[in-house]
Amino acid sequence: MFSAPPTRRLAPGPVPPQTAHRMVRDELMLDGNARLNLATFVTTWMEPEATALMAECADKNMIDKDEYPRTAELERRCVAILADLWNAPDPDASIGCSTTGSSEACMLAGMALKRRWAQRNADRYPARARPNLVMGVNVQVCWEKFCAYWEVEARTVPMEGDRFHIDPAAATELCDGNTIGVVGILGSTFDGSYEPIADLCAALDDLRERTGLDIPVHVDGASGAMIAPFLDPDLVWDFRLERVVSINTSGHKYGLVYPGVGWVLWRSPDHLPDDLVFRVNYLGGEMPTFALNFSRPGAQVAAQYHTFVRLGHEGFRAVQQATRDVARSLAGDIEALGDFRMLTRGEDLPVLAFTTAPHVTAYDVFDVSRALREHGWLVPAYTFPPHREDLSVLRVVCRNGFSDDLASMLVEDLGRSLPRLRRGVGAATADDADERRRATGFHH
Ligand SMILES: *Cc1c(COP(=O)(O)O)cnc(C)c1O
Numbered sequence: 499m500f501s502a503p504p505t506r507r508l509a510p511g512p513v514p515p516q517t518a519h520r521m522v523r524d525e526l527m528l529d530g531n532a533r534l535n536l537a538t539f540v541t542t543w544m545e546p547e548a549t550a551l552m553a554e555c556a557d558k559n560m561i562d563k564d565e566y567p568r569t570a571e572l573e574r575r576c577v578a579i580l581a582d583l584w585n586a587p588d589p590d591a592s593i594g595c596s597t598t599g600s601s602e603a604c605m606l607a608g609m610a611l612k613r614r615w616a617q618r619n620a621d622r623y624p625a626r627a628r629p630n631l632v633m634g635v636n637v638q639v640c641w642e643k644f645c646a647y648w649e650v651e652a653r654t655v656p657m658e659g660d661r662f663h664i665d666p667a668a669a670t671e672l673c674d675g676n677t678i679g680v681v682g683i684l685g686s687t688f689d690g691s692y693e694p695i696a697d698l699c700a701a702l703d704d705l706r707e708r709t710g711l712d713i714p715v716h717v718d719g720a721s722g723a724m725i726a727p728f729l730d731p732d733l734v735w736d737f738r739l740e741r742v743v744s745i746n747t748s749g750h751k752y753g754l755v756y757p758g759v760g761w762v763l764w765r766s767p768d769h770l771p772d773d774l775v776f777r778v779n780y781l782g783g784e785m786p787t788f789a790l791n792f793s794r795p796g797a798q799v800a801a802q803y804h805t806f807v808r809l810g811h812e813g814f815r816a817v818q819q820a821t822r823d824v825a826r827s828l829a830g831d832i833e834a835l836g837d838f839r840m841l842t843r844g845e846d847l848p849v850l851a852f853t854t855a856p857h858v859t860a861y862d863v864f865d866v867s868r869a870l871r872e873h874g875w876l877v878p879a880y881t882f883p884p885h886r887e888d889l890s891v892l893r894v895v896c897r898n899g900f901s902d903d904l905a906s907m908l909v910e911d912l913g914r915s916l917p918r919l920r921r922g923v924g925a926a927t928a929d930d931a932d933e934r935r936r937a938t939g940f941h942h
Contacts, residue, residue, distance in 0.1 A: 543899030690849025
């Protein structure tokens with residue numbers, strides 16, 4: 499008779515491969531449906547050819563440049579393609595690399611900023627100066643991590659009124675001789691809005707004229723750096739701005755690849771201190787690498803290149819435009835239900851953030867999140883950071899694969915939930931409010 503193997507200890511012996519596969523797959527069925535997960539920015543749909551390619555490359559290690567020279571070449575092509583998309587002065591000379599995601603990319607960019615500042619301030623650091631990084635309070639958690647791990651003071655610009663991201667003047671005021679850089683976000687995870695990168699650079703230009711402080715900008719384009727080049731070509735946010743020294747993006751967000759791949763590029767090799775770069779063997783010579791990991795999967799990089807080849811510029815534009823169209827019409831439909839006030843409507847990232855209208859008192863956004871979950875939809879609700887802790891919102895992230903049809907079903911399910919919510923049925927007591935807050939699962 500078959501008895502199930504233990505789950506938290508290694509079993510004494512093997513089971514047949516089909517049995518192991520079925521056991522694990524059956525358990526994973528209970529995970530949320532990735533296509534109905536409107537909480538995440540990360541790709542949940544790829545074409546079968548891309549999926550097959552990733553399976554074919556599952557055994558390739560990104561670090562083995564000498565053993566897998568073509569994978570290494572695909573990475574370099576992707577860097578050049580991104581440098582061109584982001585208007586680097588000389589795309590073929592720009593320097594950059596793949597990472598496991600934007601978090602690692604931001605660590606690398608932050609380390610380069612810190613090291614360059616330390617080199618300029620060798621007389622004061624580390625004995626007498628503590629470096630700081632200036633950013634909006636809406637930064638993704640990876641920047642808090644960067645500051646904690648690399649011992650940099652985080653100086654954050656709070657939200658104010660209906661401004662839910664950085665303010666260039668307020669950011670500039672936080673800068674001093676110990677500021678390693680300012681982070682600008684294209685687009686904020688809280689509401690999908692683009693931060694005003696050009697205005698931020700202009701404010702810092704003005705600071706230099708007034709004080710001589712010359713502070714570089716890093717753009718965290720985890721999502722927007724793969725949207726703006728296709729949908730907002732006239733928006734100047736990238737290497738066209740002298741002050742922008744580095745940019746990161748998540749290949750696994752609007753780069754349209756399954757997790758985990760990210761990218762970070764520097765404007766020129768001068769902006770990446772040489773002592774942070776390590777060399778590995780490559781075709782009998784050496785190749786520079788800059789990464790936190792050593793071994794790392796190569797499949798995602800192959801899939802990124804595949805996606806570039808598959809879509810081209812026009813294909814990317816069409817995919818991102820379709821996603822933006824879905825977000826904008828969804829925003830209109832939700833607004834038309836009458837119970838909600840929209841903060842953003844997919845103007846920038848294809849993301850909408852909304853809260854309950856002032857006349858709605860019987861229920862709150864956390865109740866809505868829970869009601870939608872009963873229909874299978876994962877729509878997170880969360881509270882804003884300082885100074886807008888009074889504001890709680892729902893956020894929907896539209897992605898490739900979230901079609902008009904799915905969006906209509908979401909609106910129908912939301913509409914169907916409203917009568918019950920308006921009667922206050924299903925509203926939680928104060929006791930389990932905290933519990934609910936935790937349960938809605940906001941992903942930055
Ligand atoms: C998602 C995100 C990150 C972190 O990216 P990962 O690829 O998930 O590591 C950083 N910054 C912003 C603005 C993001 O949206």
